[in-house]
Amino acid sequence: MCGEFYDGRPFIEEVEICHEPEQPPYRPPSEAHSVLVRVTRGCAWNRCSFCGMYKRLRFEIRKPDDIERDLLSLRAFYPKARSIFLADSDSLTHPKLPTVVESIRRIFPEAERITSYARLTTLRRLKPGRLRALREAGLTRIHAGLESGSEPILLRVRKGVRPEQAIEGGRRAIEAGFELSLYVLSGLGGEDCWEDHATESARVVRETWPHFLRLRSLVLLPGTPLSDEQQAGTFRPASPLTRLREIRLLTEHLSHQKTSRDLAPSSHQASSRRRAGACHGEDCPPALREGEMRDDEIRNDEIGDGEIRGGEIRNDEIRGGEISEIEIASDHFSNMVWADREIIYGGINGFLPADRQMLLRILDAAIEKAKTGQRVIDPGTIALRGKQFSLYGPAL
Numbered sequence: 001m002c003g004e005f006y007d008g009r010p011f012i013e014e015v016e017i018c019h020e021p022e023q024p025p026y027r028p029p030s031e032a033h034s035v036l037v038r039v040t041r042g043c044a045w046n047r048c049s050f051c052g053m054y055k056r057l058r059f060e061i062r063k064p065d066d067i068e069r070d071l072l073s074l075r076a077f078y079p080k081a082r083s084i085f086l087a088d089s090d091s092l093t094h095p096k097l098p099t100v101v102e103s104i105r106r107i108f109p110e111a112e113r114i115t116s117y118a119r120l121t122t123l124r125r126l127k128p129g130r131l132r133a134l135r136e137a138g139l140t141r142i143h144a145g146l147e148s149g150s151e152p153i154l155l156r157v158r159k160g161v162r163p164e165q166a167i168e169g170g171r172r173a174i175e176a177g178f179e180l181s182l183y184v185l186s187g188l189g190g191e192d193c194w195e196d197h198a199t200e201s202a203r204v205v206r207e208t209w210p211h212f213l214r215l216r217s218l219v220l221l222p223g224t225p226l227s228d229e230q231q232a233g234t235f236r237p238a239s240p241l242t243r244l245r246e247i248r249l250l251t252e253h254l255s256h257q258k259t260s261r262d263l264a265p266s267s268h269q270a271s272s273r274r275r276a277g278a279c280h281g282e283d284c285p286p287a288l289r290e291g292e293m294r295d296d297e298i299r300n301d302e303i304g305d306g307e308i309r310g311g312e313i314r315n316d317e318i319r320g321g322e323i324s325e326i327e328i329a330s331d332h333f334s335n336m337v338w339a340d341r342e343i344i345y346g347g348i349n350g351f352l353p354a355d356r357q358m359l360l361r362i363l364d365a366a367i368e369k370a371k372t373g374q375r376v377i378d379p380g381t382i383a384l385r386g387k388q389f390s391l392y393g394p395a396l
């Protein structure tokens with residue numbers, strides 16, 4: 001096949017179609033139809049206690065020449081590609097990424113979308129000029145894991161970013177012209193901190209106002225530190241019913257309010273913060289306390305020009321003054337909940353704030369079924385029991 005033609009048209013003659021491009025182990029579900037291009041390997045941070053994605057991989061920056069070789073081969077395999085996804089976990093750490101993106105534009109001129117995972121702390125750390133250069137080179141969308149907006153929870157799971165830093169990182173990306181897709185991990189507060197997890201995540205989402213909010217549900221993977229905490233009894237996983245209540249509370253708090261940071265917390269927020277005292281005070285398990293992670297581990301020493309500061313701009317100003325919507329998607333099997341062998345909840349999908357009431361009704365119906373169901377389970381629960389699960393239903 002080497003040097004052959006594709007699609008009836010002559011291809012770049014020196015292309016080695018038989019070269020097998022390196023493929024990343026993970027991509028977001030929304031990138032299922034994208035060509036996957038690996039620009040780095042592994043995760044430079046690799047410390048989040050719930051994550052097992054790249055634990056066995058050493059972080060590496062791939063050489064631009066090797067990436068280009070992959071691109072030429074991928075072009076032969078996918079001549080009609082319209083969407084390209086860059087992996088692994090934080091491609092924006094690649095020092096030559098603008099050049100790589102330009103190569104992608106040259107080799108895939110029809111591509112309408114080039115997207116990448118990025119850590120919010122990386123988005124915050126990069127200079128605005130660098131982000132704009134990446135956008136101008138042709139990178140269009142960023143997928144970033146917020147996981148939680150609660151500071152104690154972020155510290156506990158060693159996410160390496162604080163809520164205000166996450167807001168700043170997200171806003172910097174939007175300011176540079178990217179579409180931002182934020183991920184929240186339901187269940188990350190466990191049974192004890194679900195309210196704090198929901199209300200604080202909603203606050204961070206409101207203040208960032210991304211284009212997409214994607215929901216995932218925590219699945220405790222054996223061998224991860226959070227799974228060890230569960231085994232030791234220091235982390236109580238949230239039940240399926242609690243997870244549904246948590247998503248409901250999150251959705252309830254996702255109004256399009258302006259300057260939410262400057263508004264006094266609603267009475268519900270204030271009381272939920274009081275109720276969630278276990279997340280803020282003396283009752284915290286040791287790992288929850290501040291100081292578990294040193295500030296220098298959060299790498300806040302390389303801040304850019306600081307054009308945007310959290311709380312200084314209204315969220316309707318973030319996207320050029322337009323009142324824009326957030327698309328909320330539960331595009332992952334981990335969102336599913338079963339009761340008595342029936343799927344009672346498959347996630348919520350719609351636009352915020354317009355669809356909020358409809359989404360709340362879906363959640364209310366699922367909560368009622370979860371209250372009365374005999375055997376209510378979700379993928380996280382099944383994983384906890386050490387059983388296998390599939391996309392289509394629990395292995396009972």
Ligand code: SF4
Nearest residue numbers: 043046047048051089
């Ligand atoms: S969640 Fe993301 S940042 Fe954290 S270790 Fe996993 S890949 Fe790295």
